[in-house]
Amino acid sequence: MPLVAGVDSSTQSCKVVVRDAETGTLVRQGRAAHPDGTEVDPAAWWSALQTAVDAAGGLADVAAVSVAGQQHGMVCLDEAGQVVRPALLWNDTRSADAAAQLIEEAGGGEAGRRFWADAVGSVPVASFTATKLRWLARHEPANADRVAAVCLPHDWLTWRLAGAPGLEALRTDRSDASGTGYWSPATGEYRFDLLERAFGRRLRVPAVLGPAEAAGQLDPAVLAGAGTAATGPGAAAPGGVAAPGGALLGPGAGDNAAAGFGVGARLGDVVVSIGTSGTVFSVADSPAADPSGIVAGFADATGRFLPLVATLNAARVLDAAAGLLRVGLDELADLALSASPGADGLVMVPYLEGERTPNRPDATGSVHGLTLRTSTPAHLARAAVEGMLCALADGLDALAAQGAVVRRVILVGGAARSAAVRRIAPQVFGYPVVVPPPGEYVADGAARQAAWLALGGSEPPSWTPAGTEEYAAVPVPAIRERYAQARERHLDRPAQG
Ligand SMILES: Nc1ncnc2c1ncn2[C@@H]1O[C@H](COP(=O)(O)OP(=O)(O)O)[C@@H](O)[C@H]1O
Numbered sequence: 001m002p003l004v005a006g007v008d009s010s011t012q013s014c015k016v017v018v019r020d021a022e023t024g025t026l027v028r029q030g031r032a033a034h035p036d037g038t039e040v041d042p043a044a045w046w047s048a049l050q051t052a053v054d055a056a057g058g059l060a061d062v063a064a065v066s067v068a069g070q071q072h073g074m075v076c077l078d079e080a081g082q083v084v085r086p087a088l089l090w091n092d093t094r095s096a097d098a099a100a101q102l103i104e105e106a107g108g109g110e111a112g113r114r115f116w117a118d119a120v121g122s123v124p125v126a127s128f129t130a131t132k133l134r135w136l137a138r139h140e141p142a143n144a145d146r147v148a149a150v151c152l153p154h155d156w157l158t159w160r161l162a163g164a165p166g167l168e169a170l171r172t173d174r175s176d177a178s179g180t181g182y183w184s185p186a187t188g189e190y191r192f193d194l195l196e197r198a199f200g201r202r203l204r205v206p207a208v209l210g211p212a213e214a215a216g217q218l219d220p221a222v223l224a225g226a227g228t229a230a231t232g233p234g235a236a237a238p239g240g241v242a243a244p245g246g247a248l249l250g251p252g253a254g255d256n257a258a259a260g261f262g263v264g265a266r267l268g269d270v271v272v273s274i275g276t277s278g279t280v281f282s283v284a285d286s287p288a289a290d291p292s293g294i295v296a297g298f299a300d301a302t303g304r305f306l307p308l309v310a311t312l313n314a315a316r317v318l319d320a321a322a323g324l325l326r327v328g329l330d331e332l333a334d335l336a337l338s339a340s341p342g343a344d345g346l347v348m349v350p351y352l353e354g355e356r357t358p359n360r361p362d363a364t365g366s367v368h369g370l371t372l373r374t375s376t377p378a379h380l381a382r383a384a385v386e387g388m389l390c391a392l393a394d395g396l397d398a399l400a401a402q403g404a405v406v407r408r409v410i411l412v413g414g415a416a417r418s419a420a421v422r423r424i425a426p427q428v429f430g431y432p433v434v435v436p437p438p439g440e441y442v443a444d445g446a447a448r449q450a451a452w453l454a455l456g457g458s459e460p461p462s463w464t465p466a467g468t469e470e471y472a473a474v475p476v477p478a479i480r481e482r483y484a485q486a487r488e489r490h491l492d493r494p495a496q497g
């Protein structure tokens with residue numbers, strides 16, 4: 001009964017699960033917080049990973065480990081493998097102008113967007129790594145001069161777990177490579193010409209692995225600071241295939257692909273993940289190329305594709321509403337559920353961090369429909385939940401317009417713990433909503449990948465989460481109709497904002 005570990009290095013925290021490779025049974029887990037902010041020193045992720053591994057009882061007895069992580073973040077390394085500057089995260093919008101430049105340079109407008117969609121499956125927005133590289137080249141030339149290699153958060157952590165053995169040992173996987181803007185999911189090849197176009201010169205990038213290919217081996221010495229359980233020989237998995245040097249390292253994945261893998265999404269399932277980001281995605285057999293830029297044509301963690309719509313404003317909209325109302329998240333849910341569907345016409349457009357889909361990096365949030373009747377905490381709480389879900393429902397429509405089959409929605413992410421989100425989602429989406437038991441589905445997807453690696457075989461082990469809740473579709477179209485009236489009416493950030 002070998003054990004395997006999965007890591008989710010997400011925006012707000014690092015989570016580690018240790019599971020039985022054959023059955024998927026959870027054996028132990030740990031977590032640690034990440035710092036706030038849209039630029040973060042990767043050393044903070046490494047330190048959180050060590051703390052989370054320690055809290056999860058170490059990795060000395062696991063046969064394989066895979067790391068999933070927030071997508072797109074730009075981690076730049078110099079020739080010696082040192083981090084050049086703090087990583088710019090997916091939700092850092094400073095490269096919005098760079099995204100616009102890259103589209104303009106490819107012909108501008110529809111032609112420019114079409115060029116990028118055809119080349120790499122997605123139209124650049126500020127989230128994508130290519131735009132961050134352009135920003136770096138233009139705004140920090142001294143730092144840019146020092147960069148020898150660029151990789152993503154999960155690539156860097158996997159490499160650190162292997163003992164940081166030289167830039168040539170950097171590895172990534174298809175799903176995360178597909179969010180860079182310089183790798184094509186359709187051809188499975190890097191577009192070095194586009195990397196060069198973005199940054200001005202060619203850089204070393206990680207080799208892209210297939211779904212169950214090993215990225216190397218865990219160097220047990222690198223976790224020496226992470227607690228006694230992690231300092232052992234690292235090959236102690238009974239029946240496992242870990243080599244004497246340490247557990248096998250999986251290719252890892254972008255967090256959304258890992259969540260899809262973790263919940264076992266199939267044709268007809270659309271996964272809606274409500275964490276720091278809101279994402280709406282499905283598993284597909286062919287690559288997407290949406291020139292409108294709404295649907296990103298990513299790859300998945302199984303060798304297939306993952307058309308995806310992402311919003312910048314998701315769980316933190318509820319955090320902000322709870323803060324405004326000075327209540328906890330459970331009380332916010334109670335308040336929201338005490339108001340009627342549609343909140344009597346109160347609408348929140350939740351662009352608190354600007355927005356990525358639709359592409360409005362400078363937008364701010366707004367509240368519409370205030371009357372004496374709707375000026376209550378319950379109405380505001382309901383409007384916050386509905387507004388956030390309406391933005392995701394727009395994404396669901398876009399995915400369906402690109403050919404996704406939608407039979408049900410699988411709801412995951414931190415905010416799926418909210419009773420209000422679970423109950424209001426079927427009203428807003430108009431589809432049955434399935435909520436797996438609260439868990440860490442990104443880390444679980446990574447663990448399942450590690451199990452695939454440890455056990456071998458052409459198919460991954462099938463792990464089925466028990467205790468799934470199902471909510472019937474009860475569409476209330478008026479909620480989205482009212483939101484659609486308000487959506488275009490918002491202010492941009494003040495110049496110094
Ligand atoms: N019961 C709850 N109700 C609403 N939001 C919740 C609840 N529990 C956790 N969250 C929110 O979930 C978010 C974290 O979710 P998670 O999926 O771990 O995010 P990420 O993967 O982006 O780090 C936080 O913003 C947190 O406030």
Ligand SMILES: O=C(CO)[C@@H](O)[C@H](O)COP(=O)(O)O
Pocket residue numbers: 010011012069070071072090127179254255256275276277278279310
């Ligand atoms: O940018 C995207 C997807 O394109 C985000 O989904 C990030 O991958 C961050 O995810 P979370 O930390 O919110 O899970």
